[in-house]
Amino acid sequence: QVQLVESGGGSVQAGGSLRLSCAASGKIFSIHALAWYRQVPGKERELVARFIGGGRTRYLDSVKGRFTISGDNARNMVYLDMMSLKPEDTAIYFCNALLWGADYWGKGTQVTVSS
Numbered sequence: 001q002v003q004l005v006e007s008g009g010g011s012v013q014a015g016g017s018l019r020l021s022c023a024a025s026g027k028i029f030s031i032h033a034l035a036w037y038r039q040v041p042g043k044e045r046e047l048v049a050r051f052i053g054g055g056r057t058r059y060l061d062s063v064k065g066r067f068t069i070s071g072d073n074a075r076n077m078v079y080l081d082m083m084s085l086k087p088e089d090t091a092i093y094f095c096n097a098l099l100w101g102a103d104y105w106g107k108g109t110q111v112t113v114s115s
Contacts, residue, residue: 002026002104004095009109012085020080020109022095028076033098036069036080038091039108045094049080062088085113 008020024031035050049059049069057069068081078095092108 001102002028002031002097002099004097004104004106006093006095006106006109009093009111011112011114014086014113014115016085016113017081017083018085018111020082020093020095020111022078022080022106024076024078024095024097027099030099031097032100034069034071034078035096035098036078037094037096038089038111039094040091048093082111085111087113087115089113 003025005023006020008018010018012018033051036048037045038048039045047060048063049057049067051069052058059067066082066084069078071078080093082089090111090113092110094108095106097104
């Protein structure tokens with residue numbers, strides 16, 4: 001019902017910046033919530049940033065003040081702007097869309113931060 005495609009990952013030096021993009025298609029008007037997650041192999045996937053309604057956002061404590069989630073409704077896009085990147089931010093980043101009764105995920109985009 002909903003397709004999500006992430007892009008923008010890559011390799012960057014510590015202190016650098018990246019913008020991740022998530023393009024949504026399908027029944028986008030049924031999306032209840034949007035978020036970014038990340039996962040390191042062998043570790044649990046963790047919530048990085050999400051919209052909570054009313055234009056408000058929430059962030060993982062370790063990225064607060066460095067990452068910003070935003071959206072472009074006209075283009076059906078959601079972004080994650082990452083600044084002051086740290087090696088600990090290295091992970092596969094996933095876009096997530098929640099519909100009533102279903103969760104949809106992109107395939108992820110790799111972010112690697114070197115020290």
